[in-house]
Amino acid sequence: MIAERPTVLVVDDDRNTRDSLVRGLSRAGYEVLGAEDGSKAIPVLQDREVDLMITDYKMPGIDGLRLATTAQVVRPSVAIIMISAFVNIDTAVSAIKQGVFDVIEKPAKLRDVKKAAARALETRRLVVENRRLRADLEGRDAMARIIGRAxxxxxxxxxxxxxxxxxxxxxxxxxxxxxxxxxxxxxxxxxxxxxxxxxxxxxxxxxxxxxxxxxxxxxxxxxxxxxxxxxxxxxxxxxxxxxxxxxxxxxxxxxxxxxxxxxxxxxxxxxxxxxxxxxxxxxxxxxxxxxxxxxxxxxxxxxxxxxxxxxxxxxPLRQRREDIPLLVQHFIEKYSRITTKHVNGISPGALDRLQGMEWPGNVRELENVVERAIVLATDPLITETELPATEDSRDPTPDSIPFRVGQNLAELERAAILRTLKAVHGDKDAAAKILGIGVATLYRRLKEMGESA
Ligand SMILES: Nc1ncnc2c1ncn2[C@@H]1O[C@H](COP(=O)(O)OP(=O)(O)OP(=O)(O)O)[C@@H](O)[C@H]1O
Ligand SMILES: [Mg+2]
Known part of the structure; x- marks a missing residue:
């Protein structure tokens, strides 16, 4: 963040130039520090939140360009302006390539330095602000992609x-x-x-x-x-x-x-x-x-x-079944975009079945099921046909029936009858016995359920 009153560091071995810049910029409202060469400037950059460094190019010891490079390592967010009596296109270009914001010819007029300083600080503020906004957006985006409100x-x-x-x-x-x-x-x-x-x-x-x-x-x-x-x-x-x-x-x-x-x-x-x-x-x-x-x-x-x-x-997903419709819709949108198939919804029956499943593989499994359904879908609506074979054949423990609060008794009865029959390979006498009902009742139920007896 840039403080209300930006801090500027002036580096110049010529005392007069340095002092007049320090004075002029202070009057312009900046907090201004001075350093007489590169080796004095580096500790200042380390210790102080310097927003802008204005440096001379030709100095004893470290020259302005090398100081610029070091400054960006020590304080990556610092903006840099270079002042030089030897400006030619080459030095200017290489300075700017190394991250120097502006190069001003010496002798520099205070007015020009102030203008360049204001521009450099404003640009830097925008860059910092942008970066923050982008990170913020990405953060919120990452949250928005997480579906679920159970x-x-x-x-x-x-x-x-x-x-x-x-x-x-x-x-x-x-x-x-x-x-x-x-x-x-x-x-x-x-x-x-x-x-x-x-x-x-x-x-x-x-x-x-x-x-x-x-x-x-x-x-x-x-x-x-x-x-x-x-x-x-x-x-x-x-x-x-x-x-x-x-x-x-x-x-x-x-x-x-x-x-x-x-x-x-x-x-x-x-x-x-x-x-x-x-x-x-x-x-x-x-x-x-x-x-x-x-x-x-x-x-x-x-x-x-x-x-x-x-x-x-x-x-686990089975403990938040109320989120299944949201997740399904989310994955429908995702995969219809990826596969460019115009699928935009799911039939109530199919959704009901998804909501009743056990989901040992949780959201990943649900995502795979929806992706597959979209690939198979022939209509804009996913139906039970595109879902994997019934729960029965998927259940690793075929002698148990998943039960969910809100499921109706007829559904459970149907599952109980069909599962039992399957377990005894269709032997109706054996199934009736296990279920504790008469064989005639079993036949009648099967008929009511639309299953051929
Ligand atoms: N709440 C959610 N909203 C949207 N997508 C989700 C959600 N949870 C998981 N997913 C998706 O489900 C898949 C599995 O998620 P993830 O890889 O984070 O699971 P995991 O817990 O790390 O699994 P594992 O233990 O197997 O590594 C990913 O494709 C992910 O995008
Ligand atoms: Mg993982």
């Missing part, structure tokens, strides 16, 4: 908004396909780190030794195949967020190192002896119960407590 889900979303601005470690728990990665994205996008990298590591996908090198990097020759030194994911995520997916799968030796990063913010690359420090926000996810893993000795208890500072539990 109370347990909404509670989880509210936590995302609450924890995003701080650096605290977040542990996301939830079954496969519930949206842990989607949440991790939103936490990063909504955080002040949004413009820095979000680095994702799938901890289960790498062999034991490799994971450690992947996370912390390695020196050249650290292990067979390590021909060159490589930065690890923690170093790449510096200033940003690291997403450790399937954290429950991290081997114990790596857990020790991870604990150190969490506690101290430091680590050593594999095969190295130098300690690296990083500023990284950790978001971890697991679909296994870490407490059980701790009890089984597979997960360090101290690490678990460090990770478990803020836990966001994402409920």
């Amino acid at each position: 109370p347990p889900f909404h509670a989880a979303l509210t936590m995302v908004e609450q924890v995003a601005p701080v650096k605290s470690t977040v542990l996301l728990t939830g079954e496969s396909g519930t949206g842990k990665e989607v949440f991790a994205d939103a936490i990063h996008r909504l955080s002040p780190r949004a413009e820095k990298p979000l680095v994702k590591v799938h901890c289960a996908a790498l062999a034991d030794g490799l994971l450690e090198a992947e996370l912390f990097g390695h020196e050249k020759g650290a292990f067979t195949g390590a021909h060159i030194a490589r930065k690890g994911r923690f170093a790449l995520a510096d200033g940003g967020t690291i997403f450790l997916d399937e954290i429950g799968e991290i081997p114990l030796t790596t857990q020790v190192k991870l604990l150190r990063v969490l506690q101290e913010g430091e680590f050593q690359p594999v095969g190295g002896s130098e300690t690296s420090r990083v500023d990284v926000r950790i978001v971890a996810a697991t679909n296994v119960d870490l407490e059980t893993a701790v009890a089984d000795g597979r997960f360090r208890e101290d690490l678990y407590y460090r990770l478990n500072v803020i836990t966001i539990e994402i409920p």
Whole structure:
């Protein structure tokens, strides 16, 4: 942010020029600091929120161009104007290529310097403002793409908004396909780190030794195949967020190192002896119960407590069935756009069936089902024909019938009869016996249900 009263740093080895610029700009309302050369200017840039640096080109020691380069490293947001008695097109072009906003010919008139300063500060304000707006929009966008308003889900979303601005470690728990990665994205996008990298590591996908090198990097020759030194994911995520997916799968030796990063913010690359420090926000996810893993000795208890500072539990889809219509509509829009098929809705019967399913694969499974239905659809409306075969054949435990509050008895009776018949391979006597009804009743029911007896 630019303060109400911008701070300007004037760097010139010529005392007269420097003093007159300092005075003139102070009178124009700026907070003005002076430095007599590059080596004096750098500490000022480090310590003070300098908004604009006006530097001479030719100075003893570091020249204006080199100072400009260094300044942008020390204080990336600083705007720079260069004043030079030796302006030719080449120096001007190379200065501007190196991020200098304007080059003014010496002797510079105060009026010209003030004009250039105002322009540089305004441009910089717009750039900063734009960046902030963009990050803001992306953050809100990330939230808007998360569909669901059932109370347990909404509670989880509210936590995302609450924890995003701080650096605290977040542990996301939830079954496969519930949206842990989607949440991790939103936490990063909504955080002040949004413009820095979000680095994702799938901890289960790498062999034991490799994971450690992947996370912390390695020196050249650290292990067979390590021909060159490589930065690890923690170093790449510096200033940003690291997403450790399937954290429950991290081997114990790596857990020790991870604990150190969490506690101290430091680590050593594999095969190295130098300690690296990083500023990284950790978001971890697991679909296994870490407490059980701790009890089984597979997960360090101290690490678990460090990770478990803020836990966001994402409920499985079957515990938020009221969100299914919203999600279905969302995926219909998404896939009809991608496939350019004009599907815009779903029949009540088909939706009803989706709402009654168990969804062991949660939102991901629902998304796949809708995508498939859209590919198969011949009308603008998805019907039951495009849905996967009935629940019966999908259910991994065919001797149980899923029941949902709000389901009517006739439906359940129908399911009970058809399932039982299937289990006894159509033997009606056996089915009637199991169901506790007479064979005649069974026949009658089948007829009422429109099933050939
Ligand atoms: N609330 C939601 N709104 C919209 N899309 C969602 C939502 N939750 C999940 N999805 C979508 O479902 C899919 C699975 O989500 P995600 O990858 O985040 O799940 P996960 O919990 O990380 O699963 P796993 O444990 O298997 O890695 C993604 O395509 C994601 O875009
Ligand atoms: Mg995931």
